[in-house]
Amino acid sequence: MDVLLSWNGTTITRDSSERKKNEIFSSFLWSLAGIPLVLFGLVMIMVVVDFLMKYWVRPRVMKWRMARQGVFGPTPSFMMGNLREMEKMKDEETSNHMQGVRHDIVSRLLPHYVRWSKLYGKRFIFWWGIEPRMSVTEPDLIKEILCSKHSLYYGKSYLQQRGVRDFIGKGLVMANGESWAHQRRVVAPAFSLEKIKSQVQHMVDSTLEMSDRWKGIVDGGGGSAEVEVSKDFSCLAGDIIARSIFGRNFEEGRKIFQQLTSLQKLSSQAGRYQWLPISRFLLVSVNSKIRKLKFEVENSLQDIIQARVDEYEEQKKSYGDDLLGLMLSQAYEGKSKKLRMQQVIDECKTFFFAGHDTTAMLLAWTMMLLASNPSWQEKARNEILTVCGTDLPDIDSLANLKIVGMIVNESLRLYTPASLLARQAQRDMKIGGLRIPKGLSVWIPTLAIHHDKEIWGTDADEFKPQRFAEGVAKACKHPMGFLPFSYGPRSCVGQNYTLMETKLVLALILTRFSFRLSPNYKHAPVFVLTLKPKHGVHLILENYGFASPGPF
Template sequence: MIKELLSSKFVQNTGKSWLQQEGTRHFIGRGLLMANGASWSHQRHIVAPAFMADKLKGHVGYMVECTKKMVRNLYDVIGSSTRTEVEIGGYLTMLTADIIARTEFDTSYETGRRIFHLLDKLQILTAQSSRYLWIPGSRFFPSKFRREIKSIKADVERLLMAIIETKKEGAEFGRMSSYGKGLLGMLLAEMQKKKEGFSYDLELIMDECKTFFFAGHETSALLLTWTVMLLATNNDWQEKARAEVLEVCGDGVPTADHLPKLTVLQMIINESLRLYPPASLLPRMAFQDFKLGDLHIPKGLSIWIPVLAIHHDKSLWGNDANEFNPDRFSGRSFALTRNFLPFASGPRNCVGQAYALMEAKIILAMLLSSFSFTISENYRHAPVNVLTLKPKHGVQIYLKPLRV
């Protein structure tokens, strides 16, 4: 029934509710994640080419260079020590922020860092403010809380507008032949097309930028953070993954041709996504009456797909469902079943899925070839849901350099 609900059959009959859209209005606005119906179809069609295989291969060099910089920073932190504690989540968050800023928005690390810092604050405030949406009229009450949200939103949009204006000026005055190859360049080119019906305006482009700035680094950073935690607590799998990386990549850095051969690493990533899916819940609303299996679904009904519960269901995954066992993904077909939903499923699945998996493989491969790591006794396991599934107190690990 879940597979059927997420299929193309119901893609126009279901979508994001008013409550969800209103709750994220100041955060990601009308971006792809919150779009419905014909608007969603148009937006998906326009952004999808930015994440196609040929485009992604062109990003490998950026991803490797950004990761090299993080590895150098970690070596500097360690210095001459043979074992140093670091909170790895913070490093991975800034790394994925750097990568998405460079690959899809052609902007500097510093500008990207400021945008992500503001979006992080906006995410927390938005999650808190959505609690009050259940009270009719509450969104119209002036408060210090709402003034802060609007102030941060304005700061984000000023930074995005500066990036957009730079690109527009470069194209208009001939300094650049186009608006760029990344997602932002494609959106600006689309805005110039005069079409009837759906079209992009500056406000929608900024909403799309916020959506992909957030989704392109937040979920990737969490996938990497949880995977490092699991490898730090399961040394045998860490050694298997490191041996595979050395066999496939040798002493060099990963290339696009290496990535499909890292099958053990893919199994580990899948198991991490099963245990700690970034989006633990997929909410949908019925926009008209329809039949789902034996159920009559009335218009206006909210349907919640509990991804976290499905991923930990012992009847589906066995008695070891709560344990880390990448071997369960050794049969490739099993990873593609309806029971595995880290990126949702069907037409509304995550458009950046291939991007996230490629990025995760490159970063993990380079970490594994540079360091061995174990979990710190200061680590406190406390996953918490704030739109995404986060480690509340971070992930503290001991790093030991493998190269001098």
């Protein structure tokens, strides 16, 4: 053993020196090994703190801030907010169909609103999972939210965007702030009245195909037959929007929209759990189907869009006169692209959802109302025959169908497809004397406002199209009382398209068929993204005297 040092009775050998070095090196390695554990611990602490802030602290702070301003509401439970309570009330109300055809449907579809507005007043706060929402029904406050200079700072919340991201993405309906303003400028020109005139023929062609099929069913039934019309209107609206968007690519568009319909149903199923932070790990098979279907839809749309762009670059003529072509002419105008490919794809998916489901349900509810009110059905039919004669209706004659317009407005009021409007404050602001903190969503229950007796009178739950005889402005006590397409800068860009399509389809049907409610009809409105008839709309159709399709 080599002696390295001997002093004052202490001897250090080479072996002990090596051991010392090894001990120091081992200690260093253990220190390095502990760094990831420390980092992991810090990350976990941050995750826990963030979790507690989102799910525990923030809801209570928001509740306290609004309570100081006199806005109260039900106590939220951890993570779920008031969802369990809301779902329980809704399930109890919609478990059975209504007795008879009655239009007092607010307590059925918005039972939580009815209960909480009685307890806490016209303004109250509740929680959709971890998202705080304040219910607002005061017309002046609604006007300030939707129409004031602050309207740009009210957008769609993260939970809203997350719930529909797979089937409509970040199209115009879900965009916020400057992104929304930019997309609106690009998309809106395609829906001007002059532009959508070119889409009327698509509406006529699809409706005549459906009415020919109905006529075959009626003739086969000896002059009358039962038809469940809501499914047919869903197919009709899908065909029309496919023709309108894709024109010559109609068959490809039809396949895409069949896939989008399936994607919408799957997204709605998965959306029930979107408020959970681990929702993406639930319903593994459903989420897998969603991803696969979304990939197929977006690839197909990209192929169609790219083919249009390539064709234009080769021929330098036009992108086409359908909605896709009109949008591309705006989006790709000049040397710089105003929208990326993904944005164009998302807008196409948004057109489908907004132009398909809304119109289909509007037609279904209007037919139900006319079937249960034969005198108004006859008034509408006589007006159509007077204005259009035996010719097919055109854009000018549609504008002169005043009674039909009154009926459609009353249908929109009683059974508005979008039963609520939600806007989330993107920053702190003050409106109507209230300080609205960033992150608070303002919930406007459109259906409840449309049935409000203070705004519409004691007959608010009755079908009375005559209330619109002097126009929308004089139909109720406040312009914010009628919001089927929202209001202000963020109002629905496709409302002219929807109203034109609805009036045209009704005109073609009413001159070919008379109809009444089937004994099998069960009145059961439910809310599934839009307001739908749970058991369909069963009607007895009879031939009325098929109008000869004259020149268009």
